[in-house]
Amino acid sequence: MGCGSSDLKLQDARLFQVGFQAILLTIGVLLRDFSLLPAQMALAIASAIATQAFWLKVFKLKNVGYLSPLITGFGLSLLLRADSLWLHPLVACLAISGKFLIRIRGKHLFNPANFGVGLALLTLPGAWVSPGQWGNDLGIAVWLIALGALVAQKTQRDDAAWLFLGTFLGLTVARLFLLGYTFERGWEILIHQALNGALLLFAFFMISDPMTLPDRPAARRLHVILVAVFAFCWQFLLYRPNGALWALLCLAPLVPLWDFLVPGKRHNWHGNKPLQTIVATQGKMPG
Amino acid sequence: MKKILAFSALTVTIGTAQAFCGFYVGKADANLFNEASQVIVVRDGDKTVVSMLNDYKGELKEFAVVVPVPSVLQKGQINVGDKKIFDRLDAYSAPRLAEYYDPNPCNQPKMEMMRKDMAMSAAPLPASAAPSAKALGVTIEASYTIGEYDIVILSATQSDGLETWLKQSGYRIPANSAKALTPYIRQNMKFFVAKVNLAEQAKTGFTMLRPLQFAYESEKFMLPIRLGMVNANGPQDLIAYMLSKNGRVETSNYRTVKMPANMDLPVFLKQGDEFRNFYKGMFGEQAKKEGFRAVFTEYFWDMGWCDPCAADPLSSDELRKAGVFWVNNPNADAAAPPPPGQGRIMPRPPMGGGAQPVMLTRLHVRYTPETFPEDLMFQETKDRQNYQTRYVLRHPAKVEPNACPEAKPYLEGVVKRQEQEAQQLATLTGGDINAIRGKLKLPPAPPSKPWWDGMWK
Numbered sequence: 001m002g003c004g005s006s007d008l009k010l011q012d013a014r015l016f017q018v019g020f021q022a023i024l025l026t027i028g029v030l031l032r033d034f035s036l037l038p039a040q041m042a043l044a045i046a047s048a049i050a051t052q053a054f055w056l057k058v059f060k061l062k063n064v065g066y067l068s069p070l071i072t073g074f075g076l077s078l079l080l081r082a083d084s085l086w087l088h089p090l091v092a093c094l095a096i097s098g099k100f101l102i103r104i105r106g107k108h109l110f111n112p113a114n115f116g117v118g119l120a121l122l123t124l125p126g127a128w129v130s131p132g133q134w135g136n137d138l139g140i141a142v143w144l145i146a147l148g149a150l151v152a153q154k155t156q157r158d159d160a161a162w163l164f165l166g167t168f169l170g171l172t173v174a175r176l177f178l179l180g181y182t183f184e185r186g187w188e189i190l191i192h193q194a195l196n197g198a199l200l201l202f203a204f205f206m207i208s209d210p211m212t213l214p215d216r217p218a219a220r221r222l223h224v225i226l227v228a229v230f231a232f233c234w235q236f237l238l239y240r241p242n243g244a245l246w247a248l249l250c251l252a253p254l255v256p257l258w259d260f261l262v263p264g265k266r267h268n269w270h271g272n273k274p275l276q277t278i279v280a281t282q283g284k285m286p287g
Numbered sequence: 288m289k290k291i292l293a294f295s296a297l298t299v300t301i302g303t304a305q306a307f308c309g310f311y312v313g314k315a316d317a318n319l320f321n322e323a324s325q326v327i328v329v330r331d332g333d334k335t336v337v338s339m340l341n342d343y344k345g346e347l348k349e350f351a352v353v354v355p356v357p358s359v360l361q362k363g364q365i366n367v368g369d370k371k372i373f374d375r376l377d378a379y380s381a382p383r384l385a386e387y388y389d390p391n392p393c394n395q396p397k398m399e400m401m402r403k404d405m406a407m408s409a410a411p412l413p414a415s416a417a418p419s420a421k422a423l424g425v426t427i428e429a430s431y432t433i434g435e436y437d438i439v440i441l442s443a444t445q446s447d448g449l450e451t452w453l454k455q456s457g458y459r460i461p462a463n464s465a466k467a468l469t470p471y472i473r474q475n476m477k478f479f480v481a482k483v484n485l486a487e488q489a490k491t492g493f494t495m496l497r498p499l500q501f502a503y504e505s506e507k508f509m510l511p512i513r514l515g516m517v518n519a520n521g522p523q524d525l526i527a528y529m530l531s532k533n534g535r536v537e538t539s540n541y542r543t544v545k546m547p548a549n550m551d552l553p554v555f556l557k558q559g560d561e562f563r564n565f566y567k568g569m570f571g572e573q574a575k576k577e578g579f580r581a582v583f584t585e586y587f588w589d590m591g592w593c594d595p596c597a598a599d600p601l602s603s604d605e606l607r608k609a610g611v612f613w614v615n616n617p618n619a620d621a622a623a624p625p626p627p628g629q630g631r632i633m634p635r636p637p638m639g640g641g642a643q644p645v646m647l648t649r650l651h652v653r654y655t656p657e658t659f660p661e662d663l664m665f666q667e668t669k670d671r672q673n674y675q676t677r678y679v680l681r682h683p684a685k686v687e688p689n690a691c692p693e694a695k696p697y698l699e700g701v702v703k704r705q706e707q708e709a710q711q712l713a714t715l716t717g718g719d720i721n722a723i724r725g726k727l728k729l730p731p732a733p734p735s736k737p738w739w740d741g742m743w744k
Contacts, residue, residue: 035545083672128534128668132541180446180469188660192540239507241539241666 022074035081035130040088045073047089051096059100068112069096071205075113078201079245081133083126091116091124104256107266111212111248118249121242131241134197159217160224161208167228168244169194175236202244214255216264223258227251323524325373326510329610330667331532333504336610340373340498347496351458351482355471355514357505359428359440360479367434368498372609376528378598380586380649382546382566382676384556385595389684389701393691423448428477434497435488441478443468449478461517471511500610508665516656522579523655529648530611535587535670536648538663542581543650546573547715548676553708555726557680565678568716570651575717579658586649587674595677606645613643646671 048069056064072095082088095116099108102115110118120127172193176186193199207213207227214220227247234243327338343350424444431438443449446468453460471478481499491497512525529536537543547569556562573583590600606614652663683701686694709727713720 081668081670083670126669126671128666128670130537130539130543130668131666132537132539132543134542179473182466185466185660188657192660196540239509239664241664 035133036077037085039085040082041073041077043085044077044088044092045070048073048076048092048096051093055097055100068099072096072099072112072116075205076116079113079117079129079198080120081128081130082120087120087124087127091120091127094119105259107256107259108211109256110252111206111209114206114212114245114248114252117245129198129242129245131196131198134201160210160213160220161203163221163224164207164228164244165194165199165203167225168199168232171229171232172236175232198242199244202248207244207248212252212255214258214262214264215266216258216262219258219262219264223251223254226254323526324515325377325526325528327373327376327528327530327609328510328536328665329530329612330508330536330665331613333506334502334612335505335508336500336502336612337510338368338372338498338500338610340370343496347483347488348485350496351480352499353453353460353514354479355476355511356440356479356501357476357503357507359442359477360501360503361429362431362433364502365431365433365438366500366502367436368500368610369608370495370497372601372605373498373528375598375601375605376609376647376649377526379590379593379596379600380528380588380647380675381597382548382585382678383595383597384562384678384680386554386557386680386682388682389697391684391686392693392697393686423451425449425452432484432487435483435491435493436481436499437484438479438481441480443472443478446472453480463517467514467517471514502610502612508667510663510665512654512659513662516654516659521655522574522653525650525652525654526585527650527652528609529650529665530590530606530609531646531648531667532613532643533671534646534668535584535672535674536646536650536665536667537584538582538650539666540661540664541659542577543584544577544581545584545674546570546651546676548674548678550711551679551681551704551708552712553705553723553727554680554682556678556712562678565712565716566676568718570653572715572717574653579653579655582650582652582663584648584674585651585676586647587670587672588647589671589673590645590647611645614645 049066052066052069055061069092073092076088076092076095080088080091095112098110098115098119099112102109117129121129169190172190173186176189181189207224214223227244230247230251231243234240234246240246325340327336329336339352339354341352425448426442427439428442429440441449441452443452446465449468449472450460450465453464468478479501483496488496510525510527515523552565556565570583574581590606593600601609603614652659681704683705684697686697688695688698705727706724709720709723712718712723
């Protein structure tokens with residue numbers, strides 16, 4: 001992969017993702033009663049960026065951009081619902097701080113948006129996630145798949161998204177078969193689940209984040225399959241919502257283990273010098 | 288007379304077909320007709336209390352209800368409840384109208400504001416019928432007579448066997464039942480089958496069937512609506528009162544949306560059945576707009592208070608009857624139920640002694656077999672923002688145009704406002720704007736001149 005061109009491509013992919021999320025969110029708020037206030041979204045993004053600026057200053061980091069906090073801010077707005085204005089910015093701040101402070105061998109442990117949502121659900125009052133809120137309108141799903149796949153392909157990590165969906169939906173099919181649904185009914189249920197916007201969003205914008213997956217492709221695939229199985233069990237054996245979010249969060253500590261056991265080439269996602277490299281050379285980052 | 292508009296029309300004229308969670312089975316060719324079902328679900332942790340009230344209008348002896356339940360229920364877990372509790376919950380949480388009177392523009396400082404609230408109260412009823420011998424892998428795990436109901440709890444190994452057994456026992460169950468029953472059997476669920484014991488029923492002196500209640504523990508926070516769709520021939524309505532401790536309840540596998548509310552509407556809605564018809568029309572329009580794929584939130588409030596109150600909040604005693612197991616025993620609770628009164632603001636919880644709050648979410652769903660392929664799954668959120676479907680009527684002040692300098696602009700403003708209200712109404716219900724204008728006695732919209740009209744003069 002030629003450095004210059006691929007960097008440009010990666011930058012594009014990132015911009016594309018931000019743009020896509022912005023479009024989706026705007027459509028959502030306008031058409032789908034997402035019970036998200038524009039102020040919450042603005043505060044989430046502003047807080048994420050401010051927090052990033054703060055930590056960059058503290059660690060005297062240069063050449064690290066602001067796309068990552070932008071994406072985190074959008075991701076949080078898309079997933080998290082709150083009955084107050086302070087929650088989104090607080091969570092965004094915690095999420096970005098978590099990215100800087102919770103690191104193992106220079107690599108951050110949690111996907112920031114995933115970490116933020118999990119923390120909010122566990123510890124903060126008035127925070128929740130509405131997994132069914134996206135509805136399963138075909139149109140939105142098609143958009144998600146088409147554009148998400150485009151983003152994923154551009155980052156060369158499409159395997160994670162598709163592998164996750166394949167495993168999760170494969171298990172869903174197995175369950176429907178075992179429960180003895182008629183073909184017609186089973187198909188309806190499968191489609192209903194496969195078109196779940198939250199699931200697709202998770203697949204294309206959260207689990208496909210290469211920064212928080214194992215570096216070695218084989219380990220990455222194994223990890224993604226584990227996340228999918230965990231998510232499925234959470235949802236259909238324990239009957240609890242948001243299986244995918246909890247799965248990614250709970251299994252994140254395994255990633256450093258995979259990287260230790262089967263090291264691989266670290267992904268360069270920023271399109272400039274990766275944060276880790278800067279950290280490693282400057283030696284300023286804890287962990 | 289209480290300012291309560293009977294809302295029964297909504298539940299009586301909408302919908303067709305089956306029970307919400309389970310199907311009704313008749314023994315003869317009686318015309319089974321079950322309209323909007325109502326259910327109360329009380330849940331904290333895994334502990335669940337479900338009360339079912341179904342609008343069955345057929346003959347009692349021909350009726351039975353089959354509901355999948357997570358385990359074999361003991362007698363103490365089953366109760367025959369009181370329909371009044373449904374009425375109370377309904378009245379408390381029903382969509383409501385609020386009225387305001389404009390102050391006289393010539394009399395500015397006297398900003399009197401009157402408000403009356405009218406709620407709509409709903410009305411349905413429960414269900415029942417009859418099984419017989421045993422066979423075919425069906426085990427009668429338990430049988431009880433509770434109140435006017437004969438109840439059996441069945442487990443089955445095969446849906447065909449269960450279907451055959453039910454048929455042999457005289458139930459006229461829908462043709463495709465076996466297929467619909469299979470997933471429940473494979474999830475190791477049991478079947479609660481209740482029919483009316485006519486002798487017991489006569490003793491109770493009730494003419495209507497009372498709601499069945501059952502308490503159980505299950506990790507599944509769900510309502511099995513699919514079984515009731517087996518031979519549905521149109522959309523069905525379900526109103527669910529979800530009582531929780533921490534926050535609003537929503538569906539986790541379908542969209543949950545709030546009804547459009549809190550807007551100004553034409554004052555004629557106060558007359559006769561206008562409001563009921565409006566709400567019915569609007570619900571139908573909104574459900575259609577969502578493609579019958581959404582669950583609507585009609586109310587969410589901490590039950591300790593209300594503002595304004597469509598009806599008084601339920602007393603501790605009533606809450607316990609509804610199945611809210613965490614409220615104090617009413618015997619220990621000296622507080623008498625609040626005096627009746629409408630349109631008032633009920634102060635914040637008088638529930639002393641560290642009482643746990645009770646939150647009520649009223650969900651209303653119109654579903655079809657195609658649009659709701661899965662049973663309804665729920666989750667309790669940490670959302671505590673109160674919400675009610677409330678519509679505002681603003682009565683203009685009665686004032687002559689030349690009574691004072693402020694009067695004329697005021698009256699012009701009123702006309703504009705009424706036109707906006709009419710348009711709002713038309714949009715919400717998909718109604719005819721001109722018919723609404725007619726009712727409002729608004730001047731017909733000025734014939735719109737083409738833009739070029741008069742240009743060359």
